[in-house]
Amino acid sequence: MIMRDAIAGLLSAVKEEYVVCANGFISRDAFNAKDRPRNFYMLGSMGQASSIGLGLAVADPRKKVVVLDGDGNLLMNLGILAMIAKISPKNLVHVVLDNECYDSTGGQPTISSSIDLAEAARGCGIKNVMKAGGAADITAAFRECLAKEGPVFLLAKVGRDPSGKVPRVDIAPPQIAERFKKA
Amino acid sequence: MKAKELKESLEKSGYDFFTGVPCSLLGGIIRELGDGYIPSVREDTALGLAAGAYLGGRKPCVFMQNSGIGYSLNVLTSLNLIYDIPALLIISFRGFEGKDAPEHIIMGRHCVELMEAVGISSKVCGGTDIGAALAEADALVKDGKPCAIFIKEGAVS
Numbered sequence: 230m231i232m233r234d235a236i237a238g239l240l241s242a243v244k245e246e247y248v249v250c251a252n253g254f255i256s257r258d259a260f261n262a263k264d265r266p267r268n269f270y271m272l273g274s275m276g277q278a279s280s281i282g283l284g285l286a287v288a289d290p291r292k293k294v295v296v297l298d299g300d301g302n303l304l305m306n307l308g309i310l311a312m313i314a315k316i317s318p319k320n321l322v323h324v325v326l327d328n329e330c331y332d333s334t335g336g337q338p339t340i341s342s343s344i345d346l347a348e349a350a351r352g353c354g355i356k357n358v359m360k361a362g363g364a365a366d367i368t369a370a371f372r373e374c375l376a377k378e379g380p381v382f383l384l385a386k387v388g389r390d391p392s393g394k395v396p397r398v399d400i401a402p403p404q405i406a407e408r409f410k411k412a
Numbered sequence: 413m414k415a416k417e418l419k420e421s422l423e424k425s426g427y428d429f430f431t432g433v434p435c436s437l438l439g440g441i442i443r444e445l446g447d448g449y450i451p452s453v454r455e456d457t458a459l460g461l462a463a464g465a466y467l468g469g470r471k472p473c474v475f476m477q478n479s480g481i482g483y484s485l486n487v488l489t490s491l492n493l494i495y496d497i498p499a500l501l502i503i504s505f506r507g508f509e510g511k512d513a514p515e516h517i518i519m520g521r522h523c524v525e526l527m528e529a530v531g532i533s534s535k536v537c538g539g540t541d542i543g544a545a546l547a548e549a550d551a552l553v554k555d556g557k558p559c560a561i562f563i564k565e566g567a568v569s
Contacts, residue, residue: 271491277457278460402494402495
């Protein structure tokens, strides 16, 4: 399944959740699939979607927080897995859409084809770790994650977008932040 | 300024989310904050955490050594500054006037101008001037801007 379809499936399953989207095609795909005030589109600051999600989850435990992260993003901030495990927020679901490449810069490979990010999460001490993709339905796995006590880590193996063209998020950054904060 | 006094000033201004990466010069205040301080693995991660906390209705303060400015600049310029996400940065000033270990000299020489170059207001404090700098920084934070206070050696005990 290509990432765009996987993200559309994930967003069809969210209700009240706050969704922090990593930069690149993840934010763009989420914006194009289902824009909502409770989506935060990270445009720059690569690596930090998971940090933003963790900060939000700690700041307000009543909010259920979903991070839509990428393999390149997570590899840039791998230490966050240790922080998530240590802090262990019950309201955090960390999804990594792993297409094994930096898709928005032309599909240069990451190194996630040769390392198992789910094992990294488990190794850091995150108890609820799941994998999906291929024959294992990503949306179904995600629904299961939403029902579990966090922190939950879901590694979703996805394919590259063959079009290579995804429209950008056309909301000004201060508006993205303001409406997310108020939503 | 005593660490206890700094903690009280920060809390009085409404800061209620503390994270960062330590420096020996910030040891006292981090100890004072106790469980109220979340240790981050890197300074940019701390800024990301603080941004999330702000979006969740909190008022964040991030501690770091000035060496952490290097890691932080991308988050400051492509998250905080473009989204109007504020954060108070309390940064220890290593390498002040070139007197420090070799790894601190270059950043010590340029940290203030690096902040200025990207449009982040900062004040260098020696101790008694921290209160006034906090008040000034808080006005900018309320306006959605990240703002830095550099703490020289001995300024917070």
